[in-house]
Amino acid sequence: MDLRKNYRVKPNTKVKLKDYDPADVDGITDKAVANAVVAADQEKLTRLQYQLYAESKQSLLIVLQALDAGGKDGIINQVLAVMNPQGCRVQSFKVPTPLESSHDFLWRAHTVAPRNGEVVIYNRSYYESVLVERVHELAPKEEIEARYGFINDFERLLSFNRTKIIKFFLHISPEEQLKRFLERLEDPTKNWKISDSDYQERVHWDDYIKAFERVLSRCSTEESPWYVIPSEKKWFRNLAVSNIIVNTLADMDPQFPPPHVDLEEIRRLAVVEAAKAGLEFPRSGKKAD
Amino acid sequence: MDLRKNYRVKPNTKVKLKDYDPADVDGITDKAVANAVVAADQEKLTRLQYQLYAESKQSLLIVLQALDAGGKDGIINQVLAVMNPQGCRVQSFKVPTPLESSHDFLWRAHTVAPRNGEVVIYNRSYYESVLVERVHELAPKEEIEARYGFINDFERLLSFNRTKIIKFFLHISPEEQLKRFLERLEDPTKNWKISDSDYQERVHWDDYIKAFERVLSRCSTEESPWYVIPSEKKWFRNLAVSNIIVNTLADMDPQFPPPHVDLEEIRRLAVVEAAKAGLEFPRSGKKAD
Numbered sequence: 001m002d003l004r005k006n007y008r009v010k011p012n013t014k015v016k017l018k019d020y021d022p023a024d025v026d027g028i029t030d031k032a033v034a035n036a037v038v039a040a041d042q043e044k045l046t047r048l049q050y051q052l053y054a055e056s057k058q059s060l061l062i063v064l065q066a067l068d069a070g071g072k073d074g075i076i077n078q079v080l081a082v083m084n085p086q087g088c089r090v091q092s093f094k095v096p097t098p099l100e101s102s103h104d105f106l107w108r109a110h111t112v113a114p115r116n117g118e119v120v121i122y123n124r125s126y127y128e129s130v131l132v133e134r135v136h137e138l139a140p141k142e143e144i145e146a147r148y149g150f151i152n153d154f155e156r157l158l159s160f161n162r163t164k165i166i167k168f169f170l171h172i173s174p175e176e177q178l179k180r181f182l183e184r185l186e187d188p189t190k191n192w193k194i195s196d197s198d199y200q201e202r203v204h205w206d207d208y209i210k211a212f213e214r215v216l217s218r219c220s221t222e223e224s225p226w227y228v229i230p231s232e233k234k235w236f237r238n239l240a241v242s243n244i245i246v247n248t249l250a251d252m253d254p255q256f257p258p259p260h261v262d263l264e265e266i267r268r269l270a271v272v273e274a275a276k277a278g279l280e281f282p283r284s285g286k287k288a289d
Numbered sequence: 290m291d292l293r294k295n296y297r298v299k300p301n302t303k304v305k306l307k308d309y310d311p312a313d314v315d316g317i318t319d320k321a322v323a324n325a326v327v328a329a330d331q332e333k334l335t336r337l338q339y340q341l342y343a344e345s346k347q348s349l350l351i352v353l354q355a356l357d358a359g360g361k362d363g364i365i366n367q368v369l370a371v372m373n374p375q376g377c378r379v380q381s382f383k384v385p386t387p388l389e390s391s392h393d394f395l396w397r398a399h400t401v402a403p404r405n406g407e408v409v410i411y412n413r414s415y416y417e418s419v420l421v422e423r424v425h426e427l428a429p430k431e432e433i434e435a436r437y438g439f440i441n442d443f444e445r446l447l448s449f450n451r452t453k454i455i456k457f458f459l460h461i462s463p464e465e466q467l468k469r470f471l472e473r474l475e476d477p478t479k480n481w482k483i484s485d486s487d488y489q490e491r492v493h494w495d496d497y498i499k500a501f502e503r504v505l506s507r508c509s510t511e512e513s514p515w516y517v518i519p520s521e522k523k524w525f526r527n528l529a530v531s532n533i534i535v536n537t538l539a540d541m542d543p544q545f546p547p548p549h550v551d552l553e554e555i556r557r558l559a560v561v562e563a564a565k566a567g568l569e570f571p572r573s574g575k576k577a578d
Contacts, residue, residue: 054481076375083374086365086412090375123375175566178559185556191548192343199555259480266488267474270467277464 001037003243007227009220015213017228022171024230026240034235041242042082048246049119051254053087056117058162058252062245063125065215066170067208068198069180071231072123075170078234079242080121087117093124105129105147106154114163126151127167127215134214135207148218155224165224166248168241169212170231174205290326292532296516298509304502306517311460313519315529323524330531331371337535338408341543342376345406347451349538352414354504355459356497357487358469360520361412364459367523368531369410376406382413394418394436395443403452415440416456416504423503424496437507444513454513455537457530458501459520463494 006026009015028034052060062080064072076090091112100108106126114120130147133139155165172180181199184190201208220226227244231237295315298304317323341349351369353361365379380401389397395415403409419436422428444454461469470488473479490497509515516533520526 050478054478073375077373081371081373084366084370085372085374085377085410086362086379086381088374089378092375121374175568178563178566179568181555182559182563185552185559189339189343189545191552192546194548194550194552194555196550196555199558256478257481259483261483261485263474263480263483266470266483266485269488270471270474274467274471277467279464279468 001243002247003240004225004227004247007229007240007244009216009226009228011221011225013217013220015216015228017171017209017213017216020171020228020230022173022176022230023232025233025236028236028239031233031235034239038079038235038238038242041239041246042079044246045080045242045249046082046084048249048252048254049083049087051256052119052249052252053084053117054256055254056257058164058254059114059116060119060245060249060252061114061158061163061165062119062121063127063165063167064121064123064170065125065127065131065168065212066231067172067177067205068201069177069184070170070172071234071237072170074234075168075238075241076121076123079238080245083119088119088121089114090121090123093122093126093128106150110154113158116162126154127219130215131208131211134211135204148214151219152221155219155221159223164248164252166244167220167224167226168244169216169226169228170237171228172231174202176232177202290532291536292529293514293516293536296518296529296533298505298515298517300510300514302506302509304505304517306460306498306502306505309460309517309519311462311465311519312521314522314525315519317525317528320522320524323528327368327524327527327531330528330535331368333535334369334531334538335371335373337538337541337543338372338376340545341408341538341541342373342406343545344543345546347453347541347543348403348405349408349534349541350403350447350452350454351408351410351534352416352454352456353410353412353459354414354416354420354456354501355520356461356466356494357490358466358473359459359461360523360526361459363523364457364527364530365410365412368527369534372408377408377410378403379410379412382411382415382417395439399443402447405451414456415443416508419504420497420500423500424493437503440508441510444508444510448512453537453541455533456509456513456515457533458505458515458517459526460517461520463491465521466491 003026052058064075066072080088089112093108096108109122109126112120129139130144130151134144158165181194184194216226216228227240229237229240292315341347353364355361369377378401382397385397398411398415401409418428419433419440423433447454470483473483505515505517516529518526518529
């Protein structure tokens with residue numbers, strides 16, 4: 001199964017989000033089946049991540065964007081948390097600090113970009129500079145207009161350095177957002193996440209949708225595609241995102257590097273020493289307790 | 290169960306590692322039971338980490354040190370990987386880069402110290418400056434001597450800022466190390482990890498032990514204790530480390546912060562809007578699909 005084609009935004013197309021059904025489940029109706037598929041994909045994901053880390057020649061940058069309650073934290077906690085934290089890093093982008101604001105808008109993202117072998121997840125990203133900043137007119141219009149090109153240049157730079165970038169827009173309806181806010185209000189372990197602005201931002205829903213449509217229309221490239229993920233059903237959202245990441249990593253085809261030392265020589269020395277110490281030579285594949 | 294007392298190094302005691310049995314299992318003989326205990330502790334760990342992250346007033350720094358093949362990567366992958374990567378970060382300390390070397394020896398550790406709410410794992414740490422650098426005389430003796438005090442000062446600074454520091458020495462015998470090296474030689478997915486230096490460092494075993502004894506004798510404090518973990522049995526090592534971390538976090542007692550907004554007012558607005566939209570008000574605790 002490869003869901004990439006279904007949800008990838010073709011480069012240079014004018015995206016209208018009303019053409020995308022946030023409740024789409026691609027014909028899959030059984031949640032239990034979907035969860036089993038996600039579990040299987042997570043095993044592949046951990047295996048591929050380990051090989052990427054061992055290979056240390058390329059890297060993966062996962063960008064998560066959504067309106068509030070769209071499921072960014074859910075994707076991290078329910079899908080991506082299976083990865084080994086050694087080699088996987090989450091970077092959250094909040095309101096820029098004074099230091100961050102005193103640089104160009106890509107600076108803070110660049111400083112925390114993946115190094116070879118790493119998977120890095122941006123929970124929000126430099127795209128906020130053409131989303132919230134556009135909706136609230138936090139920068140001059142011409143400046144914001146210029147940013148789409150700079151973003152494409154930046155992503156081309158990272159791609160050229162063997163960082164594969166995939167970008168997810170987690171798509172929900174305003175009704176679903178409201179339902180999730182109401183749930184948060186009822187859940188004492190989630191109350192702390194509620195801010196006034198979450199709720200107040202709802203009046204700007206249409207502006208955000210327009211801003212996202214601009215992003216999707218201008219910044220989805222062959223190399224660094226955007227995916228619009230129907231996220232109303234959390235189990236389908238998890239399925240689609242894990243499927244797309246696994247397929248992307250599989251295409252990257254990370255390989256264990258050849259040993260950079262003379263294994264035979266080390267084995268010879270180690271076996272001699274083990275024999276002297278009266279140690280049994282472990283059988284192939286036998287693990288210590 | 291609280292294993293902290295068993296394996297904590299009392300401040301200002303002269304540690305001799307021959308007094309610590311690396312194969313100790315604290316009377317637990319059933320590996321399956323131990324693994325079940327670890328699984329239960331991992332649930333507590335994820336719950337406590339979430340509360341620490343929500344609270345965002347204190348943080349936890351876990352320092353892992355060991356001789357090669359002692360199990361640092363194993364602890365991260367088998368025990369600590371259950372944490373949500375959002376709020377948990379692994380920092381590996383390798384041979385210092387030229388930039389790092391052009392600062393004082395604590396600089397690079399300080400730049401990546403935990404922020405409020407975070408759990409950070411140092412895979413190796415600033416202690417390398419009194420371990421490998423001492424064994425290989427990479428700095429003048431007087432300078433290395435001075436470092437223990439600077440380390441204690443640094444840890445006091447972090448503690449004062451509500452960072453709880455716990456430090457684990459994963460203790461194995463040289464025979465166990467040799468066994469693990471031989472296993473790595475047999476495992477094609479681990480061959481890439483083998484470097485000449487791993488094997489060659491074995492001749493310095495006794496010097497490393499002495500350097501560790503100095504660290505444990507001088508840098509275990511009430512606030513920031515060292516623990517010597519018997520690590521010959523991986524299942525017991527996992528049990529001891531997860532038990533100590535869970536007990537430490539439980540003592541830190543992180544609390545969900547009170548909501549910083551008027552939940553009643555938001556609820557009122559949201560319910561009105563939901564009614565207008567014809568949405569059913571979700572029952573308490575009912576989750577979206």
